[in-house]
Amino acid sequence: MTAFHSTDMTVKTCKRCLYRDDHPLGLVIDDDGICSGCRIHEEKDQLDWDHRWHELETLVAPYRSTDTRNYDCIVPVSGAGDSYFIVHTVVNRLKLKPLLVTYNRYYNTPLGIRNLANLRRKFNTDILIQNVNPLSVKSIIRTTLRRFRSFHWPAIAGQTVFPVQTAVSHRIPLIIWGAHQGLEQVGMFSHLHNVEMTRRYRKDHDLMGFEADDLLSIFDNLREEEIWQYRYPSWDELDDVGVRGIYLGNYMRWDPLAQHQQMVELYNYQSAEQNRTFDVFDHVDDWHYADTHDWIKFEKHGFGKATDHACREIRHGRISRQIGKKLSDDYGKQKPKNMELLLEWLGLDEQSLNYLLNPNAIKRMGLNDIELNTRADSAPLKTSTEAAIREIFQPNSSLGLEQHTPSPIVIGKGYPDIK
Numbered sequence: 001m002t003a004f005h006s007t008d009m010t011v012k013t014c015k016r017c018l019y020r021d022d023h024p025l026g027l028v029i030d031d032d033g034i035c036s037g038c039r040i041h042e043e044k045d046q047l048d049w050d051h052r053w054h055e056l057e058t059l060v061a062p063y064r065s066t067d068t069r070n071y072d073c074i075v076p077v078s079g080a081g082d083s084y085f086i087v088h089t090v091v092n093r094l095k096l097k098p099l100l101v102t103y104n105r106y107y108n109t110p111l112g113i114r115n116l117a118n119l120r121r122k123f124n125t126d127i128l129i130q131n132v133n134p135l136s137v138k139s140i141i142r143t144t145l146r147r148f149r150s151f152h153w154p155a156i157a158g159q160t161v162f163p164v165q166t167a168v169s170h171r172i173p174l175i176i177w178g179a180h181q182g183l184e185q186v187g188m189f190s191h192l193h194n195v196e197m198t199r200r201y202r203k204d205h206d207l208m209g210f211e212a213d214d215l216l217s218i219f220d221n222l223r224e225e226e227i228w229q230y231r232y233p234s235w236d237e238l239d240d241v242g243v244r245g246i247y248l249g250n251y252m253r254w255d256p257l258a259q260h261q262q263m264v265e266l267y268n269y270q271s272a273e274q275n276r277t278f279d280v281f282d283h284v285d286d287w288h289y290a291d292t293h294d295w296i297k298f299e300k301h302g303f304g305k306a307t308d309h310a311c312r313e314i315r316h317g318r319i320s321r322q323i324g325k326k327l328s329d330d331y332g333k334q335k336p337k338n339m340e341l342l343l344e345w346l347g348l349d350e351q352s353l354n355y356l357l358n359p360n361a362i363k364r365m366g367l368n369d370i371e372l373n374t375r376a377d378s379a380p381l382k383t384s385t386e387a388a389i390r391e392i393f394q395p396n397s398s399l400g401l402e403q404h405t406p407s408p409i410v411i412g413k414g415y416p417d418i419k
C-alpha cells in the first residue's frame with residue numbers, strides 16, 4: 001500500500017517509544033535517540049506530585065463560590081475519555097461545584113450514552129448539552145473532508161469551543177480539562193510550565209489550522225448561519241469574564257489506564273473492545289473515532305490511535321517496545337467497520353467520499369485498492385503478547401461496539417439501567 005504520509009528515509013524514530021519526528025504535533029529526538037515526549041514523561045517519576053497538587057488547590061481556591069447557587073467551574077465531558085476521572089477529581093477531591101458541558105458529536109454509541117447518563121447520575125451534577133443542527137454539521141463535514149480529509153472537525157471544534165462559550169455566557173471563568181495532548185504525546189511543554197488552554201493551540205493542532213471563519217473565507221458554499229456556533233468568543237468577552245482553562249495533568253501524575261481502572265471500580269464506568277486500538281476505555285462513545293476517523297489519520301500520518309496507546313503504555317513500562325510495535329502495526333491495518341454507518345448519515349456513497357477526500361489524493365490514499373485486514377485476517381498476536389494485553393485491557397460492558405443500531409443515535413438523554 002502506498003501511504004499518504006512521508007516515507008522520507010531521513011525521518012527518525014524514537015528508540016524508546018514508536019513516534020517519529022514527523023509527528024503532526026511536532027516532536028524532537030535528542031542525541032541519545034529519545035523523543036521529547038518520552039523525556040517529558042520522565043518528569044512523572046521525578047516531580048513532587050504532593051507539591052504540585054497543593055499548587056492546584058491554591059490555584060482553584062479563589063474560584064470557589066461562597067454562594068451555593070453558583071458554579072465554581074466548567075468541566076467538559078463526554079461518554080468516554082477521561083470524563084469520569086476529571087469530574088471525580090473536581091467534585092470529590094477539589095470540592096468544587098462544576099457545571100458539566102458536552103457537545104453532541106452525533107456519532108453516539110449506546111455505551112457512550114449509557115456512560116454519560118451514569119456520570120450525571122453518580123455525581124448528581126448539572127449538565128448543558130449543545131446540539132448544533134445536523135444539516136449545518138453535515139455541510140461543514142463535506143467542506144472539511146474535501147479540504148483536509150477530516151470529518152471530525154465539527155466534533156473537535158464543538159467540544160473545544162462550547163465550554164469556552166459557556167464560560168462567557170454563564171460568567172464562570174474557570175474551565176478544567178484533563179491532560180494536555182501536546183504535553184502527553186510529544187512533550188511540547190514541561191509539566192512545570194503549567195500550560196493553560198489557548199485559542200492558538202486549538203486552531204493550530206486541534207483544528208488543523210482552520211477556525212470556523214477560515215472555512216467561510218475559503219469556501220463559498222458554507223454560510224454564516226452554518227458556522228457561527230463554532231466561533232470562539234472575542235478577546236474582550238474572554239477578558240471581561242477572566243476565562244482560563246487549566247489542565248489537571250500538570251498537577252497530578254497522569255496515567256489514563258490506572259485512572260480508568262479506578263473509575264470502573266468506583267462508578268461502574270463501562271468499556272468495550274474497539275476496532276482499531278487495543279485500549280478499551282478511550283473513545284467508546286463514538287462509532288467512528290477508533291474506526292474510520294482513525295483509518296484516515298493512519299493514511300495521512302502513518303500511525304493511528306493504537307500507536308498513541310502503545311506509546312503511552314511503553315512509557316508507563318507496561319509493555320515492551322516490541323509488543324507496542326506489533327500492536328501498532330496490526331491495529332493500523334484494521335479495516336474500518338462503521339464506514340457505512342457514517343456514509344449513510346452523511347448521505348454519501350463511497351465514491352463521493354473518495355471525491356471529497358480530494359480527487360488528487362485518491363490514488364495515493366489507495367482508498368479503492370488498499371489491502372485492508374479484518375481482525376480474522378491479521379496475523380494473530382503471539383500468545384504471550386495477546387495474553388499480556390488482554391490481562392491489562394479488559395472490556396466490561398455488555399454494550400460492545402459490535403452491536404450496531406440501524407442508524408446513528410443522534411441524541412440520547414438517558415439509559416434504561418441508569419435510574
Ligand SMILES: [Zn+2]
Nearest residue numbers: 014017035038
Ligand atoms: Zn519516545
